[in-house]
Amino acid sequence: MSEPASKHDVFQAIADPTRRRLLHLLSDQEMSVTIISGHFTMSRTAVSKHLRVLAEAGLVKDQKVGRETRYRLDPEPLLELKKWVSYYERFWENKLSSLKRFVESDDSDVMDSFPPLTVVDRNEK
Template sequence: MSEAPKYDVFQAIADPTRRQLLSLLSRQEMPVKEISGHFPMSRTAVSKHLHVLSSAGLVRERKVGRETRYRLDPEPLQELQYWLNYFEQFWDNKLSMLKYYVENEGNRTAE
């Protein structure tokens, strides 16, 4: 029997619905029924998104009676933060070059 695919943080947050789910769950723990009320899709579709988030470690499940409640686990987002921090240096460099270009072109057209 094969194991279900494991999603990474980048795959999990690639979908806008899953990003909205993370935002929603950052406020409080919720059951699927309550979560589904925030989205224009079936409970099954919401459950599939929650499965991807759970597989990536971004969401934790907790059984309370017959109900499963979900909550955000932000720790795996640090992987994303490290990745973004590394590439921020390139954005800063490009923005500095753009600023220099715009300021110098502005001086040339004013002459």
């Protein structure tokens, strides 16, 4: 039997900067929503909504401890993101290698093919 599909995917969940901050905060330790909320200027309810999105994407797990719910990072769904990014790294590596060769080249013909840089004085009227 397969697991039910999550309501939010990893890419949607990490698209929001607040949720990325939450993941970073939970990367070192388990925390209650009260403690987590102390790190943000938004309401506890707003923090809870962000945690719910992360939980629905499988990025955080919650556990009841007494009357308190504690949250912790579950990094496994981030593997999907890592695989996606690693596919595109080859393009970055090629561009960086080309840039390195260009910058380190002594070929004046290559350098001469670019127009000269001009300095613009923004204070001039």
